Amino acid sequence: MLRRAPGHGRGASAVLVVHAALPPLGREPVGNRAEADETPRVGFAVPKAVGGSVVRNRVRRQLRALSAERIGAWPRGSRVVIRALAPAAMTSSADLGVELDRAAATAFRRAGRVAG
Numbered sequence: 653m654l655r656r657a658p659g660h661g662r663g664a665s666a667v668l669v670v671h672a673a674l675p676p677l678g679r680e681p682v683g684n685r686a687e688a689d690e691t692p693r694v695g696f697a698v699p700k701a702v703g704g705s706v707v708r709n710r711v712r713r714q715l716r717a718l719s720a721e722r723i724g725a726w727p728r729g730s731r732v733v734i735r736a737l738a739p740a741a742m743t744s745s746a747d748l749g750v751e752l753d754r755a756a757a758t759a760f761r762r763a764g765r766v767a768g
Contacts, residue, residue, distance in 0.1 A: 663758025665751040667740045668715075672759035675729040692726040694719045697735040707741050711748075718749045727760060 663670045696715055698708045715734050726732065740748065 661759040661762030661764070663755035663760075663762065665755045667737055667743050667748065667751045668755050669735040669737065670752070670755040670759040671733040671735070672726075672756065672763045673731040674727055674760075674763045690729045692723050692728065692730040692732055694723065694732045694734065697733060698740075699736070701738045702736050703738075703741045708736075711736050711740050714745050714748055715752070718745070718752050721749075722752070722756070726756070730760070730763075732756070732759075 660671070660673045663672075694716075696712050698712045698715075700708070702708050702711055715736065719732070719734060734752065743751070
């Protein structure tokens with residue numbers, strides 16, 4: 653989904669790693685819509701290091717809800733992968749939100765555009 657190329661950035665914290673890829677400016681339309689007009693797409697990676705299946709699914713649900721609240725502020729057409737690290741299992745939802753904001757801001761800045 654994400655390649656090392658212009659328009660790719662990574663932001664990390666002690667709890668999360670966020671990878672972001674932005675569409676090239678002036679991209680040709682794909683089908684009936686330009687990729688830059690699409691809602692950002694988000695994927696999640698929650699490895700076994702985070703915990704058992706119940707814990708991983710809880711963390712994934714928290715991240716899904718937190719990203720849904722923030723997706724409107726992210727650049728249109730972007731592709732985002734949120735990878736949880738082991739400490740995410742013991743982190744509150746509020747703290748996950750703070751870590752997500754921090755890591756996403758860094759990822760988008762490194763990808764070349766500020767979120768929002």
